[in-house]
Amino acid sequence: MVLIAFSWDDGADEDMKLMDLSSVYKIPGMFFIPATNPERKVLSAENIKKIDNNRFEIGAHTYSHKYLSKLPLTEAQVEIVSGKDYLEQLLGKEIAHFCFPGGKYNSELIKMTRRYFSSARTADTGSLLGRGAFLIRPAIHFYDRGKLSLLYNSVKNMSLICPAILKNLSEDRYFDLIKKIIEGLNTYQGIHRMIVWGHSWEIEQFSLWDDLEDFFQWLTKNYSSNLRNYSEILKSDNISDL
Numbered sequence: 001m002v003l004i005a006f007s008w009d010d011g012a013d014e015d016m017k018l019m020d021l022s023s024v025y026k027i028p029g030m031f032f033i034p035a036t037n038p039e040r041k042v043l044s045a046e047n048i049k050k051i052d053n054n055r056f057e058i059g060a061h062t063y064s065h066k067y068l069s070k071l072p073l074t075e076a077q078v079e080i081v082s083g084k085d086y087l088e089q090l091l092g093k094e095i096a097h098f099c100f101p102g103g104k105y106n107s108e109l110i111k112m113t114r115r116y117f118s119s120a121r122t123a124d125t126g127s128l129l130g131r132g133a134f135l136i137r138p139a140i141h142f143y144d145r146g147k148l149s150l151l152y153n154s155v156k157n158m159s160l161i162c163p164a165i166l167k168n169l170s171e172d173r174y175f176d177l178i179k180k181i182i183e184g185l186n187t188y189q190g191i192h193r194m195i196v197w198g199h200s201w202e203i204e205q206f207s208l209w210d211d212l213e214d215f216f217q218w219l220t221k222n223y224s225s226n227l228r229n230y231s232e233i234l235k236s237d238n239i240s241d242l
C-alpha cells in the first residue's frame, strides 16, 4: 500500500491558487514558506494565515531563502532560526518542519536543523521514506526532469520506485509515469510512503495547472484514503526502502 503527502516550496503568490485547487480535491499539503525571497514575491502575512486557517500545514524555509551551504554556519543559523520565529509569531504555533532552500545542505546543517525541527526536507527525487528519518527525501518532483533522472535517483537510493519505473518506461508522459509508480507501489507488500514536492510558481511558469488538476482528480477518485498530511506521513512507522 502507498501513502502520499504533498509539499510545496517558496510561498509564491500562486500558492493561493494551489491551495484552492487542493481544497477542491481534498488534497492535504505542506507549504514551506520563507519570510522574503530575492528571487520572487512571497505571500503576505494575511495570505499565510489563510493557508493556515484552511488547515494546510506550514513549514519553515529560512528567513530569506538563502542557500545555506554557501553561508558561514553562524549566518545559516540566523536564517534558520529567524525563518522559524517569523512563522511562529505570525501563526501563534510551533513550526516543526523545515525545508532546505535549493535543496542545499551538508552534515553540519543537518545537525543544526535537528536542534530546531523534527524534520528537514531536501529537493531530491527517487526516495521513499525510511523509518524515523529526520532528513526527508522526496519521491517525485511535480515537474518533469526526465524519467531517466528519476530512474537514476531511484537506483541510487535503492528505492522500490525503481522497479515501478522500469516496468513503465514506455510511458511517454511524465505525469502518467507518476500515476503508474503510485499504482505499482500500492500493489507491493507493506506500507510505502512517498512525498511529492513542487513549486506553484513552476506550475505557473510551465503551464502545469491542467496536469496538476488531472493528477488531483485521479488521486481523489482512486487513492483518497492513501493521502496524508505531511506531519502525519512522517510519523507512520512502516518502512519501504529495500
Ligand SMILES: [Zn+2]
Residues within 6 Å of the ligand: 009, 010, 061, 065, 100, 101, 102
Ligand atoms: Zn525554495
